[in-house]
Amino acid sequence: MLSVTNSFKIGTAVLNAEPSNDFSCEDNQIKLYLRPKPYGHSKFWRHLLGMARYLMFLQNRRRRIERRVFRDRQNPLDYMDDESLLLNYRFDRQTIFNLCAELEDGLRRPTYRNQSLPVSLTVAIALGYYASGSFQSVLGRAHGVTAMSVSRSIHSVSAELCHLHEHHITFPERQRDIAKVKQDFYNISGFPNVIGAVDGTLVPVIAPSVDEPLYVTRKGFHAINVQGICNAQFEFQNLVVRWPGSTHDAYIWNNSAISRFLAAANLNNSWLLGDSAYPLQTFLLTPILAPTTVAERQYNACHKRTRCIIERTFGLWKMRFRCLHKSGGYLMYSPQRNINIICATGILHNICIRRRIPIPATGDDNNDDNEGDMIQDDGYCNALQQDATGRRVRDRLLQHTFT
Incomplete structure (x- = not known):
């Protein structure tokens, strides 16, 4: 040359x-x-x-021309003990292995070209995000991958978990299952024939680029309004994750599939418990707005102690997965991807409850950020939407149980 x-x-x-x-x-x-x-x-x-x-x-x-650099990836399953895994990923080793086996068909890459991530590392990255709500760059440095790989892992795992929701979030339909749920609720405060407690909670999200005003809540931040129904064991029996934060609880309920299902089903004196934001129906009992008798006050007290199980369930859910909690900031993706993340954490919450996996003591603020979020014109809404048949059902319950 x-x-x-x-x-x-x-x-x-x-x-x-x-x-x-x-x-x-x-x-x-x-x-x-x-x-x-x-x-x-x-x-x-x-x-x-x-x-x-x-x-x-x-x-x-x-x-x-820059050469491709393959980083030294760090799979936490290779060097962390169960206590560290529980603290950082909210699951023990065996449960993570079970998740990997359940999600492997959808997450496994068809080729090992370009050093594709193994399923175990993909699942660990997603669990790390659910547990902390941390930035993608921080998670990438911790696991030896790029921020783009973190993003792909979060969304692929979330989508695959959503495909399994029918196996992990189910409403009781068999008489044996319904009887067990009723007995568990009755043991709380003596309120009979309760098959679930319903309420809504707000999950903060970044301002979307489409229909942004619809996501602004009455408290001035952007959120998705999530409706949940739980049993007395803090398990979700139903989740509705699709409505923006400005949507009223009663509107979400009236347009939900579970409401239509309960209206068409013959429940034989079985009902859900909801707060005064919900309409009074034969299968959904709400508090009495202005109690005057001893029976009405006793009904309200038992109703409150039994119904608050859903608020505690929301609290446990957000404590375990800080990406949903105000201390974790807010979900920073598109609305559909945020919905997938919320559904995925709901499924993982039920897995934790069934396997009795404890919530680690992290030293963070463990107060639920749901309190006061759903305070809307409840009295006005309840007075307008009281069903005459629902009122007769409630009056009969007052006469036979709380008198």
Whole structure:
């Protein structure tokens, strides 16, 4: 390869025939030292100048090409003990292995080209995000992957978990299951025939680019309004995750599939318990707004102690998965991806409850941020939506149980 060497004399260049792997002339130096003489050989000098510039172009292009760097990935299942896994990922080792086996068909890459992430590391990254709500760059550095890989892991695991919701979030339909749920609720405060408690909670999200005003809550932040029904064991029996934060609880309930299911089913004196934001129906009992008798006050007290199980369930859910809690900031993805994350954590919450996995003591603020979020014009809404048949059911319950 020919290399051009700078000369001390302007307008003169020396050609060195020895091989060289480096070309060190700057563009302005080429123009200075290879400027053609004003007499003779101008065609030769123009050709040499063009060749020198082309060699510089090739050299700079080689310098701009960056080699791919495969980082030293750190799979927490390889070096963490169960206590550390529980603290950082909210699950013990065996449960994480079970999750990997359940999600493997949907997460396994068809090829190992480009050093694709193993299923165990993909699941661990997603669990780390659910548990902390941390930034993708922080999780990437902790696991030795890029922020883009973290994003793909979160969304792929969330989508796969949502496909399993029918196996993990189920409403009781068999008489044996319904009888057990009723007995568990009755043991709380003596309120009979309760098959679930219903309420709503707000999950903070980033302002979406489409229909942004619909997501602004009455408290001034953007959120998704989640309706949940739970049993006395803090398990979700039903989740509705689709409505923006400005939507009223009663509207979500009236447009939900579970409401239509209960209206069409023959429940034989079985009902849910809801607060005064919900309509009074034969299968949904609400508090009495202005109790005057001893029986009415006793009904309200038992109703409150039994119904608050759903508020405690929301609290446990957000304590376990801080990406949903105000202390974790807010979900920073598109509405559909945020919905998938919320549904996925609901499924994981039920898995934790059934396996009796404790919530680690992290030292964070463990107060539920749901209190006061759903305070709307409840009295007005309840007075307008009281069903006459529902009122007769409640009056009969007052007469037979609380008198």
